[in-house]
């Protein structure tokens with residue numbers, strides 16, 4: 001279907017989500033502009049998806065990703081102790097207690113360890 005066409009990228013997906021949110025909002029708020037905006041977004045998504053100007057579409061997508069990175073604080077410092085994330089604190093990793101969400105520092109490389117949360121005094125296992 002998208003043979004030789006640009007298809008849906010991150011920006012397209014984001015616009016689809018926004019359009020979906022607008023449609024849902026329209027169910028609760030009686031503002032005609034919401035449906036108009038949703039329709040305009042959908043038209044934009046489809047015209048981008050079937051576009052043959054790949055370079056322009058890619059440039060738009062890059063701009064969107066840059067804006068998103070600024071908005072979310074960048075990719076480099078996102079997430080908590082994700083696998084493959086560079087350890088910032090030498091030999092220690094920050095875990096989040098699954099019960100009370102307290103941040104705990106544990107030594108890296110100890111294998112599967114039982115952690116006693118000093119905050120809520122519950123125990124959980126984690127591989128570090």
Ligand SMILES: [Zn+2]
Pocket residue numbers: 097098099100101102117118119120121122
């Ligand atoms: Zn806890």
